[in-house]
């Protein structure tokens with residue numbers, strides 16, 4: 757997700773879709789090529805890569821232990837949609853998983 761952060765309010769302005777190279781319903785990995793493309797496109801638009809979105813088709817919208825590991829490496833806003841709960845939740849990693857409010861506009 758591309759956007760900007762003004763006074764700790766993150767606004768998502770563009771979505772860059774990526775392929776899950778793991779082809780798995782449980783885990784996901786974005787290729788390095790797509791990551792490089794994403795960062796350069798964001799820069800061209802004067803936006804930042806401000807968040808990572810994925811869904812949990814069969815579970816709650818809370819980071820898995822794998823998510824937590826990658827959140828620590830990529831401390832952007834992580835948005836998770838749960839298909840079972842039909843809701844979006846967002847988190848940041850700051851010495852642990854911290855929920856952040858989501859407003860859909």
Ligand SMILES: [Zn+2]
Pocket residue numbers: 810811812818819820823836
């Ligand atoms: Zn997850």
